[in-house]
Each structure stands twice: as C-alpha cells, then as structure tokens.
Amino acid sequence: MSVSILVIDDESDVAELFRQRFRRETRQGTYVLHFALSAEEGLDKLAGGIRPQLIVILSDINMPGMDGLALLREIKRTRPDLPVMMVTAYGDDERRRRASEYGAASFITKPVDFDVLKAQLRQLSASPA
C-alpha cells in the first residue's frame, strides 16, 4: 500500500532531486511524493487532505514567509502525531536545539544522505502514525 511524503522547500530543484532519488520507490508505488514551495502552501495542502495516507513531512528551515520552525510548531499544534523532519544547510546547535524542543522527528543536514533518509522512512512506514 502506498503512503505519502510531503516535501516543503522554497528551492524548486529540491523537488526534482527528490523525484529522481525516489524514482524507483515511486515507480514501485511505495511512496507518493508531494511538494510545496512554502510553509503556507504546505499547510494548505495539509488542510486539503493528502492521499494516500501522509506519513511524514520533510521541511526546510530557512524559507521566505513562514519559516520551517514556525511551520513545525503549527503542525505540532494541529497534528501532534504527524512526524516532521527538519532539513537544513545550517546544522548549528541553536536550530537543532529548537527543532527538537518543538518536537521534530529528526534533524537532517544538507547535503541529504538519501540512504540514511530512506532507512528512516522505512521505519516510519513500518509503524505509520
């Protein structure tokens, strides 16, 4: 059964990168990828309902408008059980600390190690929220 992943990043090439990195999984129907270019767009998509079942949100931190950490708080308020992973080029202690304080499932620094990410996703889909 397929599950969904929502990727939120203001750089559109991130979507292309995920599409290519997950080309086998999407072809096999393991995952369905959804993309949003801002936190606001991500929240809209979330409110509109994402099918098949959404198992995780991957969000950038530095974005124009609402940033990733604010988005994280908002999602944790409305959907406390939905895992959110923060993905950022800025792997400093302060962002890391705040991400974990707000309840992020994990903190991933760019460049993303896709093997590690896929292993984490397999764990999540084995025990969907």
Next chain:
Amino acid sequence: MPDAFLAGRPSYVDFFRYLAERGEYSADLEAELSRTIEDTRREMRFERTRPDGRVIEVRRNPVPGGGFVLIYSDITERKRAEEAIRGARDAAETALRDLQTAQASLLHAQKMAALGQLTAGIAHEIKNPLNFVNNFAGLSVELLGELRAAAAPAISALDDDRRAEIDETIEMLTGNLAKITEHGRRADGIVKSMLAHSRGTSGDRQLADINALVDESLNLAYHGARAQDQNFNITLERDFDATIAPIELVPQDITRVFLNLFGNGFYAANKRRQKMADAPFKPTLRVTTRERGGAIEIAVRDNGVGIAPEHREKLFQPFFTTKPTGEGTGLGLSISYDIVTQEHSGTIAVDSRVGEYTEFTIRLPRAGTGARKDR
C-alpha cells in the same frame, strides 16, 4: 638687598660681586660680568637656579637716558608648574601612542573577524548550489548506468561502428560526471573549512594538558604527512615545560591550530630540503612550551624556507596562500587566528628569516587572567 650696602652707592661691578657671593651666578663669574656690562642698552633676560633650589628670573630693562633697571622675580612656582605640565603632556602623548597601537591591533582583529564572517557567509551561500551539483552529478551516474542497461539490447543490434560511437559517448559522459563529482567534493571540502570560521565559541572548554595535546598533534601531523608522501621526513624536537598546569581551552580547536602550524612547518622545511637538493640539510621542527604565569606559550619553529616580508601582513587573511593551486586553501592560518584570538583571547605572533627559519608563538591566557576581547 641690605640698605647698608645700597647706601654705599655701589658701582654696578660691586653690585654684581655682591650678588655673586650670594650665589646668584655660575662658576665663570668674570666672563659673565664682562658680557653683562658689555652693552647696557640692550634688554636682557636670563634665569638662574640658586643653590637653595629657587629659580630666579633676571630682567634688565634699559631706561631712557642711559642706565637700566634690574628686575628679580622668583619664578620657582611657575617653573614647577611648567615642569608639571610638560610631564603631563609627555604622559598624555605616551598614552595616545599606546591607544593608537591598541586601536591598530583592534582594527586588525576586527578586520580579521569580519573577513572570517564574510568567509563563512560565502560558504553558506555556496553550500546549497554545490549540494545540487554534487547530488545531480551522482544521480546522473546512476541514470546513465540504467540507460546503458535498458538500451543494451538495442545497442548490440547496431553495426560495429555505430556501437563503438555510442559506447565511446557513454564512456565520456560517465567520465565527465565522475570529474564533476570529484571536483564538487573538493569544493565541498573547501566550503567546510570556510564554515569553520563561523562556529565561533560553540566548542566545549575543558581542562587540558597542553604538552599532551602538542605531543598528540605532532604524532598526528607527522603520520599524516608520511601517509601523503613516503619520502617525507623531519626531525621533531620537543622542548616541553613539565611545570605547566592544566589549562582551560577547546581541545579540538587548539589541536586544529597545532595541525595547521605543524603542517606548514613540515611543508616549509621540506621545501628547503628540495631546494638544497644535494647539500646536507636536516629538516627540523621544534616545539617549545612554557609557563608564563597567567598564560602559557607554545612556540613552533621550523628551519624551512621562511616567510617573505611582503607576505607577512597577509598571512592570517582567508584564502592567502603561497602553495600551488590545489595544495592549500589559504584557510589554515586564518582559522587558527580566529581560534587563538577570538575563541581563546590569546595572541599569535610570527617571526621569520627567509631561507633560515619561521617561528610562530601562541600565547594563551588562563581563563580569568587574560583580557577578554569581546565586550
């Protein structure tokens, strides 16, 4: 002057002698006298110090119709005040010079800190696009492999010439992507070094034995250099002060400084060996540690090619390097400078003679005793 003496209507010469006996004049009385009476129409002014220490100003004003008036004033207080003013002015000038020196070194430190921040800022900006380059290059290698596998049956059906052409193209594409990946990784390494500038004071301070830290870094640097170049060799001299008490610092950052300095020393000493070709020369690196009361000092001295005077000013600037392209990033010393001066409130000084030696001296104040640079 006593009335009795004046009542006798003394001549100017008598008058002069009277004053001389009282100690008004210096040793050569006759010479002074003849000079004084030479031309009585001229206005004169002189000062003398009496044996009792009082300073007297003597003014001689000619009066119309001949003769003159002598005015004696005690100017001891004025002199003392002038002396005090002169002393105060000298002190102020010294203070100003000190201030200018401090300002210059502060400006230098600020410039270096700004350069460090700029470097880290640039690194952040480059990191994102570079990640895309590396990621897509890696992906393309995979995609090309898949394409090759998928197209294999079709390609094998082609005639030899066409097949050779396609194989060659795919091979070149694969090679190009490997090069993009390789150089991307190199750029990534540089970006990581640049980012080291922005870490500021995030490191954990702990009490450390500086001699053990130096020794460990020396071994690390030595074996690292040997691993890179089988022919590399150098004599290591350790002159450690065993009385140094543990000091609070960020061990991994200070180790990084040592590795940079030792690596540079190795490089310089071996460059000199290469230059001297056949002449007997023993590349040597000596590390000295000393307790300086409230601070410790670590000196790293190599007998290498030395640093040209025109390079000395730029030594700690990011990206300044004299090594050939690809061999050095020019970030080692600028990061070391940040770590020593910003993170540890210490100083790093360099002394060198071209063709003879280079010596870096690091001074690390003990916590609470050093003047903190940050406000």
